[in-house]
Amino acid sequence: MKRDFSKLTRRDIFGLAAASTAAMTAPRAFAAPLTAEQPDLRGSIDAVQYRASPESDDRKNRNLQQMIEKAARENVPVFLPAGTYRISNLTLPDNTRIIGVPGATRIVYTGEGYLFAAENAGRIELSNLVIDGSNRWLADYAGGLIQFTGVGELLIDNCEIGGSRKHALQLERCGGRIERSRIFGAEQSGIYAVESTGLSVTDNTVSECGNGGILVHRWKKAEDGTIVSGNRVSNIRANDGGTGENGNGINIFRADGVTVTNNQISDCAFTAIRANSGSNVLISNNQCRRSGETAIYVEFEFVGAVVSGNMIDGAANGISIANFDQGGRLASVTGNVIRNLTLKGPYKHEVGFGIGIAAEADTLVSGNVIEDAPRWGLQIGWGPYLRNVVVSGNVVRKSPVGCAVSVAEGAGSAVITDNIFQEMGKGAVMGFEWDKPVSDELAADSSRYKQLTIERNRTS
Numbered sequence: 001m002k003r004d005f006s007k008l009t010r011r012d013i014f015g016l017a018a019a020s021t022a023a024m025t026a027p028r029a030f031a032a033p034l035t036a037e038q039p040d041l042r043g044s045i046d047a048v049q050y051r052a053s054p055e056s057d058d059r060k061n062r063n064l065q066q067m068i069e070k071a072a073r074e075n076v077p078v079f080l081p082a083g084t085y086r087i088s089n090l091t092l093p094d095n096t097r098i099i100g101v102p103g104a105t106r107i108v109y110t111g112e113g114y115l116f117a118a119e120n121a122g123r124i125e126l127s128n129l130v131i132d133g134s135n136r137w138l139a140d141y142a143g144g145l146i147q148f149t150g151v152g153e154l155l156i157d158n159c160e161i162g163g164s165r166k167h168a169l170q171l172e173r174c175g176g177r178i179e180r181s182r183i184f185g186a187e188q189s190g191i192y193a194v195e196s197t198g199l200s201v202t203d204n205t206v207s208e209c210g211n212g213g214i215l216v217h218r219w220k221k222a223e224d225g226t227i228v229s230g231n232r233v234s235n236i237r238a239n240d241g242g243t244g245e246n247g248n249g250i251n252i253f254r255a256d257g258v259t260v261t262n263n264q265i266s267d268c269a270f271t272a273i274r275a276n277s278g279s280n281v282l283i284s285n286n287q288c289r290r291s292g293e294t295a296i297y298v299e300f301e302f303v304g305a306v307v308s309g310n311m312i313d314g315a316a317n318g319i320s321i322a323n324f325d326q327g328g329r330l331a332s333v334t335g336n337v338i339r340n341l342t343l344k345g346p347y348k349h350e351v352g353f354g355i356g357i358a359a360e361a362d363t364l365v366s367g368n369v370i371e372d373a374p375r376w377g378l379q380i381g382w383g384p385y386l387r388n389v390v391v392s393g394n395v396v397r398k399s400p401v402g403c404a405v406s407v408a409e410g411a412g413s414a415v416i417t418d419n420i421f422q423e424m425g426k427g428a429v430m431g432f433e434w435d436k437p438v439s440d441e442l443a444a445d446s447s448r449y450k451q452l453t454i455e456r457n458r459t460s
Contacts, residue, residue, distance in 0.1 A: 111136030133163035144170030224255035316353035329361035384410030400425035407431035
């Protein structure tokens, strides 16, 4: 049963303190590893011993701060019993480990600046805590309810973090793991990780955030290596508007070598997975449902991307490999299933919406299945921005145009072979100058365009 320590009598507190002091005579060693279900806390420091039960005054904050610092020095965890702790502005030293009772230890932010912060620490651990920002004001210098900078090994496990007026978690130059946690109701993003150093974000639920779900960013383009896997991300809004900087479930910006796999992403105002200027990204085996704009976007200054095995159901566009004009090139788009697209997007776009897969430069598009793309099943190139695209072995059904390939002045080469086009309204393969059709059906004869090889496609 949950217990609110703010209602304890003086006699209750002294009784609990005596029991905790007796327990502290046990040897300070762990008999078994900590688990979320039944933590072995022999040798831990108990909050009751320090009268750190949670009235929201400076004395209680100081007690908890002193307890955390003592535990860190002695290399033992802090155990917070079930109850509600009303605190703010705690600075966590190196070697902090705070452990609660899953679902029953509640830490409520009282609104005087920030909740937790740490800087230049080797290791910080938070486990089995419910952390409530109460939608209270955060200081101008606080980017998030929880803000860590330069933490080499961060572990946030089996926590619930909600109600932040900014980011729920803001991490800069941090490594470690965020796992098995529920993060929700942030006015900015659930997790904002910048300049990460070997970070893994796995098996979390991130939902109901105002501008983003999981953000993996860098100040300057460089190797990052973050792994984002097995998360459920849903109901991400774009409260601050824009044309794609907000409203994304998983957003990669200038971060190279990022892996995004096996995530369930739904109901994002813009994009389920958006990689902007991130090279060598791997985006595979994700479920992307009901995206407001392009479900998977790889754009701007990237070199190297693999987009494979994803399921996309409901979006304005399916997959876009774009911005050859700004150096975006070199990708493989294989084995994806894309269906139920719409012509309606969140802003006016020069190309328009309703496109299954778009690619521009040095890209293989193979083995994909596209159904119900209401503009074009495939868009190959845009104006002069086309070079070395191979389109082979795809199935496209129920589109006005199966494959719109650029034949504008300056457009480069493309190979379009061995595809199946069924129920095309206007044509299976047609040449376009920008958004204007300039050819008849090319599926059987592309001889007028020497830069194109189009053969062995089946239409019905």
